[in-house]
Amino acid sequence: MVDLPRIAVQAATAAAGPEIPLKARLARAQARARRRAFLLVLPLLLFILLTFVIPIGQMLQRSIYHDGFSGAAPALVEWFAATPAGTEPDETAFAALASDLLFMKERKLAGEAGTRINYAVPGSRSLFTAAARGADRLTAPYRPALMAEDGKWADPLLWAAMREAASPWTTDFYLSGIDMQRTANGGIERVDEGSRVYLALYAKTFLLSAVITIICLALAFPVAHLLATLPMARANLLMILVLLPFWTSLLVRTTSWIVLLQSQGVINSLLVSAGFIGDDGRLALIYNRTGTIIVMVHILLPFMVLPLYSVMRVIPPVYARAARSLGATSWTTFRRIYLPQTLPGIGAGVLLVFILAVGYYITPALVGGADGQLFSNQIQFHMSKSNWSQAAALAAMLLAGVLLLYWLYDRLVGIDKLKLG
């Protein structure tokens, strides 16, 4: 009788192989399934790596790495490394510069090097290309020889810029992104009031995006609620109307807004003929901030409706009934029972619309005029000028802002409460 349990245990261990512990056996049993699962997701993993991780990594690297000057001026790089910041350029330095100019001439690098310095000190590109053209005629002493060609070579700002550019790793592009520049002695200062563009534009972009998001939410909430409470057949019909803009070209939609909103357009003409405004008081609805807001709200509205709808659809109406039976008015029921349950949808919609709005570029470019431009339009501007590093730095700033908001959202609401559909 007493031996019975022990016999049972022995039988069990004997059957399973006594020397291998349970954990190892479990791992071995699952290894095959795990390998298969990994192989299944491998293509997707590679796809993500190729299309997301590598390009974004490259963009981030470009924003802090530019070897246009450091690769073209080896002698100066050496001299800058040997002397502390703020050192007056002596004859050795000018000799190094002359040899580098010759190096640039031979390898046709003067334009690139000049461009790099040009970012910090405007007008430097032509200085370099001109000097490099005549580099083989330069003779010692080099300082007077170069000064004779162009007095700008003595500019301490130029030398500070070259010192900074002597290393391919630089924060110059971020500095200019926050409207700062280097001083001659290696410090930093704000740029002149007239040329401060980025910070104000950055703030305006986030502000406009917030306004657009709030308007979208206010418009989409009742629509999504209607869709969620209608019978399926009619809801589907309405859903097509919501999605219709998705199936039309962005350009066509934007252009049709121009037709509607321009000063001789449909809306202004209607208002004038109805006598609400005089013919000379036509409203400026487009090519300004208002135009950007109106058109972007229209374009981004479906991104708010869809997550709201998917959340509202599954809220059982019985909760509202329960609240009513417990004595709540319809307003209290909405505020305390319905609204909190739609929060995951609101969060998803707000985040989606906001992030899309922050990075939007085509619509502001087409209907924004001078006043309705967003940060992305600056990125596009730098890209069109092949200043990839500056574009990358601005893009990274935008990314940082969005990530910060995402983090805030996670802290305040919780990302697990997000429901995208």
Added chain:
Amino acid sequence: MQKAHDPGEYVAFRHVQKSYDGETLVVKDLNLSIGQGEFLTMLGPSGSGKTTSLMMLAGFESATSGEILLDGRPINQVPPHRRGIGMVFQNYALFPHMTVGENLAFPLEVRRIGKDEREARIRRALDMVQMGAFANRRPAQLSGGQQQRIALARALVFDPKLVLMDEPLGALDKQLREHMQFEIKHLHESLGITVVYVTHDQGEALTMSDRVAVFNDGRIQQLAPPEDLYERPQNSFVAQFIGENNKLPGVVEELNETRALVRLATGELIEATPVNVRAKGDRTLVSIRPERVEITAGPMSENAHLLDAEVREVIYMGDILRIRMRAAGSEDFVVKLRNSIDQRRLDPGERIRIGWHPQDARALDVI
């Protein structure tokens, strides 16, 4: 014409009709009065109008015509949140984004009851359903039975005089359901509240109710205490819907106040109690409960008519033996025998004589 208010009448439906589409009536001329402190169950198959009637009382559906009175006052125009009726829903409807305590606080907050009193009442309500330790949990962290108790506590926490329950135990397993039936019944008795309970489970209706209203086709088929309902069904629908039943079709041959002789299709003559047969020659269904059929002469009356029967199947069910036999022209005549020590055991193929007391055979209408 306004009828005088009967003090024992707490809830009243007067000629209430309901139609959703303007073509068919879901509730046809409902007249029902419910006394203060009564436990009334609306029982019926789905689509019989019982839930619609409950929803009209709660205020979520409006009556197409007729009048609903609560404590003597017509409430047709009163919105649901001003009726002060507690309600327990089928799937509990506990607010998922609130804790148990917040769920219970909700009806008190909307009534602007102060914090101290609120907390005292919540504690009392939770203790009442033995859930005192769960105030900080979320509904999703509770089992079905626990959610059921919280839903009950929430419907009671603001001290309503009337509580409506819409199939509240439908989602629970059998054992828990039976336990909760007992608890709800117990709460009803100790609090003295009026309960209107909707279910399609006849067992639930019989165990819990003071009176049961059997609904079918938008009408109340019978309104009676459970015992009457089971033992004295007024028509074939009720007899069929409540409990198991043997139905024998036949024609009335002789009829007086207390006794009807019915000629069965097989030619045999049986004695029955007339319920809603009107005249000699009427077609009728005679209903006999399986447990009232006797296979030994002892309990039968002296002049009882006996029938020949052949045992076809014996099913052992533990507490009872369920015998299916061929009798009175039916292949599925069912007899239930108590599994007692002295019970006569039957075998398939055995031929026996069966009979019953005439008052247990009820001659009903044909449906």
